[in-house]
Amino acid sequence: MMGEFSRQVTPLNRTITEPLTTGGQIEYEDFPCTIDVTGPLLYTLFQERWQETQIGHVVEGSVLELEFTQPPKICILYDGYLTVVTEAWHLHLCLEEHLGGPLAKTPPELRQQRLIHRASLYRRLNERGEARSWGIQFWNGSGEKMMNLFLPNPFVGEDEDLLPEGKPQLEKLSLYQELRETYILGTRPIPFDQNPLKRPYLAVCRSSRCYPSRNWQPIIEALQEAIKQAELDVYVMTSGCLEVCKLGPVVFYSSDRTWYTRVTPDIAKQIVQDHVQQGHKIESHLYPLIQHSP
Ligand code: FES
Numbered sequence: 001m002m003g004e005f006s007r008q009v010t011p012l013n014r015t016i017t018e019p020l021t022t023g024g025q026i027e028y029e030d031f032p033c034t035i036d037v038t039g040p041l042l043y044t045l046f047q048e049r050w051q052e053t054q055i056g057h058v059v060e061g062s063v064l065e066l067e068f069t070q071p072p073k074i075c076i077l078y079d080g081y082l083t084v085v086t087e088a089w090h091l092h093l094c095l096e097e098h099l100g101g102p103l104a105k106t107p108p109e110l111r112q113q114r115l116i117h118r119a120s121l122y123r124r125l126n127e128r129g130e131a132r133s134w135g136i137q138f139w140n141g142s143g144e145k146m147m148n149l150f151l152p153n154p155f156v157g158e159d160e161d162l163l164p165e166g167k168p169q170l171e172k173l174s175l176y177q178e179l180r181e182t183y184i185l186g187t188r189p190i191p192f193d194q195n196p197l198k199r200p201y202l203a204v205c206r207s208s209r210c211y212p213s214r215n216w217q218p219i220i221e222a223l224q225e226a227i228k229q230a231e232l233d234v235y236v237m238t239s240g241c242l243e244v245c246k247l248g249p250v251v252f253y254s255s256d257r258t259w260y261t262r263v264t265p266d267i268a269k270q271i272v273q274d275h276v277q278q279g280h281k282i283e284s285h286l287y288p289l290i291q292h293s294p
Pocket of ligand 1: 205206207208209210211240241242243244245246248250
């Protein structure tokens, strides 16, 4: 049974400061990396504050910085991975154990290695102890740095224009401050009643490996129609591979991790009416099939 979603983050009260070899230091303030904390935080950044958020990956000798020019098209959690899709690129970040599809193929050690194990709000400080950049850093189960997010920098204007030292745009720190109050200090409530990454969805694989004709449109339409008729708050979408790769069309229901194969428009309707609405799975189309003893 999953715990109740709480709008209140219990602070970890863990600050770690590391010296930078080039002078100055970096200060990490950790926050809990459970899905009910990372979910709302990342949903806010990728779906609501995307204009103020940049994705990065920084290790010695390599830096990547990506910005959004439009709101991401997709921001969903599938089998432990958050996937964010833009017009031009996409990212995956492991926020819950990645079990490895319907057959749960990922070995336990790999699940732990991939899973986010530490998350911090950080500030980089110069030799005089003045903050000069702000962001969020994630680490995996091996203690390796995963991607980081860059938050608005008051010393940088449009087009990477470095502003004169005495003229920072301090209002740009409001996002960092809000996040700090919510996720580090716990003095501001999470701005959602439920974890927005746990909102249930139905996905139809659109790849040709499992469904050569790729004629998934009737399946999507049947699901959408049935969801509308039943007035349910369930998102319906197409997706990339759902790790079945045969017997398409393949449909996935996120709420209880269920995969269906050989879905017809009628079965799609039944999935909504029997399973989503009433909790009864359509056994004859499940993947893997449930083996009943004779
Ligand atoms: S290609 Fe459709 S499930 Fe893998």
